[in-house]
Amino acid sequence: MSPYDPSAFPPFAVTVDLVVLTVREHVLSALVVRRGEPPFQGRWALPGGFVRADEDLAAAAARELAEETGLRAQSPGSSGGPGAHLEQLATFGDPQRDPRMRVVSVAHLVLAPDLPAPRAGGDARSARWAQVGELLGSGDGSALAFDHAQILAEGVERARAKIEYSSLATAFCPPSFTVGELRRVYEAVWGVALDPRNFHRKVTGTPGFLVPTGGTTTRQGGRPAQLFRAGGATVLNPPMLRPEV
Amino acid sequence: MSPYDPSAFPPFAVTVDLVVLTVREHVLSALVVRRGEPPFQGRWALPGGFVRADEDLAAAAARELAEETGLRAQSPGSSGGPGAHLEQLATFGDPQRDPRMRVVSVAHLVLAPDLPAPRAGGDARSARWAQVGELLGSGDGSALAFDHAQILAEGVERARAKIEYSSLATAFCPPSFTVGELRRVYEAVWGVALDPRNFHRKVTGTPGFLVPTGGTTTRQGGRPAQLFRAGGATVLNPPMLRPEV
DNA sequence: TTAATAGTGTCTGTGAGACAGTATTGG
């Protein structure tokens, strides 16, 4: 055998882990599951699982997502029904990240609209939405299993950056939403307050971002608000600017 | 064994592939090596290799980089000597991407200053710098092996996006460089012409981007130009704006 | 001298942020 024969090299287990983010009650939240097995038994962790022998990485992520939440991953083009944005985030492969053996995890980022309570599936004893600030604040006893705090932090930072120059914030909204609801998404993800009047002018003036559906709603109280759906634009020009710290 | 025991799941080979970019003679170029073994024997490919059993992903990428080019990867903080920016790019795991077996490749992006001719090392019969436009233009007979054209395209797009809002363009420059040399980096990576006067005002006015060394040079001809080194800033505010298509 | 590159000044248009003011609902 040549020294470059792949089968001559050390085997790895490959998993996908999911950073599933949503905005619940004006707070950015992530889906976590309680581990039923050692290591880290009883601790909260990101949902995830092993990639199957003949399965693409994105397909494995979509399968795990469906198992944990019932959500369908939103491939570009597909539409209708509950769909969520899914993209690859980063890969974590520290030799010591899993005490059992060498596991390389391909983390994926999912952005979902607010959902009913998650259903526990597969290897999860239970699942819940947890506020991102609590999961990442002062890594003490409530810390996530494995290196999942780091994975979550990267996912949150990715989401914060991408809603700035893309229309991804609409992935947190239901199919039809108001400008105010979209603004509260930005406020929750960035953790800042935005001027409602400038925000309104900005998003309605960015070509391809929002398309009016014709309907209105008063579900937020006050004057009826126009309903919009996401326009075709994926990259925003000009971008939404995240206020300075 | 529990069904969640990692060792019960299918084994993968894990590799790192490198998108090594530099600017040579005002053209964005990538390092490619000629394959000496099947599959794709004789074709050009991105440098890369297998991750060792006890090796971190970034360490594997840095090791392959050193083997192929002699470059040291620039970890944040280290300095001096030939250093190159290294960051993880994305992971490619299509079940059919390697005809021999299931291989998951964690691609990394390297930005390097212009270098002497690459030295072939390891499993490469030979290595060369190739213009990115030729490697990606009309995927015909000169196409890269495996899915490396897709990996290269993602690396190039990452580089194009990141020099916009970060100081990464200086990673293409020698330790000390002029504003004109930095401008030619932007022009080569973006493939556009920039106004030298506005560019000068912009980069020298962005805090933390450039620090004057005190020296000057006439290596570009014309009036002597101030020499700068990269400042401490990693994120540029305001960003450099890539002109529209 | 010309050619080339470096660097400064000045104008104009776009747009972000601040914020006054009006519109339309529910209570």
Next chain:
DNA sequence: CCAATACTGTCTCACAGACACTATTAA
């Protein structure tokens, strides 16, 4: 009526882009 939210208009400042102009070298 008041409170809340939706939306429009206007002002100011920052800055990107265009481009005239000066400065300093090599040939």
